[in-house]
Amino acid sequence: MPYLHQYDYLMGIGTIFAMLDAYNNGANDVANAWATSVSSRSISYRMAMVCALVFELLGALTVGARTADTIKNGIIPPTAFRGNAGVQMLAFTCALAGASSWVMWCTRHSAHVSSTYSLISAVAGVGIATAGARNVQWGWNNGKGLGAIFAGLGMAPICSAGFGAITFLLIKLVVHLRRNPVPWAVWTSPFFFLIAGTVCSLSIVYKGSPNLGLDKKPPSFIVAVSLGTGFGLALLSALFFVPWLHAKVIKKDQTLKAWQVIMGPLLWSRPYATEAESAVAIVPNYAVVQHKDYVPNTEESTQTGDDSSDEKIAPVNDLIAPHKTYQELEAEARERLHAKLRQGTGPLGWAMRYLHANPIGDGACYETHNMKLYAKRLPAMCVVALLYGSHYDIHVAQAGVAGTPEGNRMERVYAHAKMYPNEVEHTYSFIQLITACTASFAHGANDIGNAVAPWAVIYSAWSTGNPAASKLPVATWQIAVLALVLVFGFVTYGYKIMTVMGSKLTYHSPSRGTSMELGAAITILIFSQYKLPVSTSMCITGATVGVGLCNGTFKAVNWQRVGLLFLSWIVTIPIAGLLAGLPMAAILAAPRFV
Known part of the structure; x- marks a missing residue:
């Protein structure tokens, strides 16, 4: 039937x-x-x-x-x-x-x-x-x-x-264990691109697409395509990424732009900056920050090395708030994020400003004045529901927990993890993009x-x-x-x-x-x-x-x-x-x- x-x-x-x-x-x-x-x-x-x-x-x-x-x-x-x-x-x-x-x-x-x-x-x-x-x-x-x-x-x-x-x-x-790890990170990056590229291609080829019949191919085909993709990515990284990264973290060229990666081999002849020995590489600071005064910096940080963050970030122990609970500090961090969002010029900024300026009044939700407020706030609430997640800054949300049991516990955990130079970590931030996409592909293949x-x-x-x-x-x-x-x-x-x-x-x-x-x-x-x-x-x-x-x-x-x-x-x-x-x-x- x-x-x-x-x-x-x-x-x-x-x-x-x-x-x-x-x-x-x-x-x-x-x-x-x-x-x-x-x-x-x-x-x-x-x-x-x-x-x-x-x-x-x-x-x-x-x-x-x-x-x-x-x-x-x-x-x-x-x-x-x-x-x-x-x-x-x-x-x-x-x-x-x-x-x-x-x-x-x-x-x-x-x-x-x-x-x-x-x-x-x-x-x-x-x-x-x-x-x-x-x-x-x-x-x-x-x-x-x-x-x-x-x-x-x-x-x-x-x-x-x-x-x-x-x-x-x-x-x-x-x-990481090298005396000078930065050059090793630069010169070995194609090898890790090879690994990431091979795994990513295996995600597609070895598992096989039912529509393309790749799962019916012989093992030799699977190995050839996977390794071919991996070596191809490694070759491209050696030709274009390595010269660009070398100029950025070894030559410490502070005028280098991201789009100049397409220049590839031409960057080898790019002259050193005159102050290269005293200059620092312009790379993001990858240190995890817990202190309550943290403000995300959209510009690239010039801090490098293991102890680079000590100059501008006070130790966590000096920033504790012993009279506030973890929930109170979380609320303060959330309010800092909301204050940042209210400064925006887009739909979310308007919605956050409107909700902030028109809070729910005293009494229960069924009070007449509150019901009218809910009706007026509804469009702004819908905008926030759709856009809030895409504008959320988890780094701001995670800041401000120092001095609480959770913050102290994380401080102890982080104290046992060695901090590596930012130039080295910057190298793997590009490889991580590939591994993250691989993980996302694997999730789509499995969980859907x-x-x-x-x-x-x-x-x-x-x-x-x-x-x-x-x-x-x-x-x-x-x-x-x-x-x-x-x-x-x-x-x-x-x-x-x-x-x-x-x-x-x-x-x-x-x-x-x-x-x-x-x-x-x-x-x-x-x-x-x-x-x-x-x-x-x-x-x-x-x-x-x-x-x-x-x-x-x-x-x-x-x-x-x-x-x-x-x-x-x-x-x-x-x-x-x-x-x-x-x-x-x-x-x-x-x-x-x-």
Whole structure:
């Protein structure tokens, strides 16, 4: 029976919750993928948004449907619905509702749980409510059962920690441990471009695009294309990037512009500045700042070396505020950000000024004067809701916590991380752009399948009237729609997670961030290749901890925050399962009237 029109309402509700789940996925997991790059100042938040849009869509559209089959059919077999497509639609609608509600609550409170495991737990919960525990695939089930999926809860962080640590130890051995690391960073940069380019190409070629049939190519083809891309990128970097970087950080040419990278070999003959010996390279200052007087500087900083920040930044201990709580200092930092936004000339500046000048009055929200104010404030509130996230400055938000327990804890963690010269870190800020895009592509390839699978089941059951239709391929238009919603979630609400992930686990810098992102990306790609949904949150967390341990001490990692993360991952399983399973059981057990 084509098209179950009696369930049009259920199709609409399922679509809404599918959009909400994708939105929360973007606000949570995509933010995790880009938090390291933005926090280490390798890329601006707005540039991260553009790159996320491009690479999340690429990953989703080329290889994103692979993990969808696991969630669609690997946990609850279609036969468990006994031919009732309406029950199948209800089951996956409840799963989306339970998972999205839990992730939304956690994101609101800056707790970055796994949206992947939230959805998987929710599907398991509705499976128990619908067909009983015996019909849920608890075992391995050829890599599609809950046993295989939850194995990633332990394997993914460990694997990503290993890959991240190996990458950073390689950078330390080749560059950081040298007596004069700046020339080593310049001359070895093509090698790390080679690694990043090869991994990025493997993300596309080795996994293969179903539309292009790349996954059917022989191994020799995959190796040739991947290495060819990597060596091609390394050659381009040697011809154009190395001369430009040499002039910037070794010749210390203070007149060099970013666009002059296209001059390539011609920059070798560019003369040294007359004061080159006493001049400093104009590169950003990548030091993490906690003091309350921090004001972001859009101009490039001329501070260099390990101790360069000591001249202009007072020690954290001298800036403590012992009589203020952490919440009060957070509110002050947020107000500094809002004051900055109110100075803008665009729509957001107008909206922030209008809301600031027209606060809600005394009394409850239903008071007449407040209801009138809400009506007047509504247009400005909509503008803020759409644009606030894209203008959020996580560096301002993270400043001002010195003297609080959280600030003191981060001070202790940062004290065990060696600060490398800004010229060296500047080199890896460009490589990190590639690794961040690779991580974003990997996320789109893996997590879009998790988001689209329940919606695809609901749509196929509604359009065909047959539960077995869930085995049909996921439509490309569905993947594209949810990929756009996913990026929109990152743009508008991703800052909530980025403020936590980018500062509270360990010290971040471009060279460290490159290693973290590369380790997480490799792990996600490997797991996705075997059709195992894996959490981006878990991968980037594991890689962050692995790189943090490379500082040589356990004290370089905030184990309290890591413990809270692990606890949140564990409690996600029963909570998301109950939030989805209980409504499903209640609806199925409700009285029926003829």
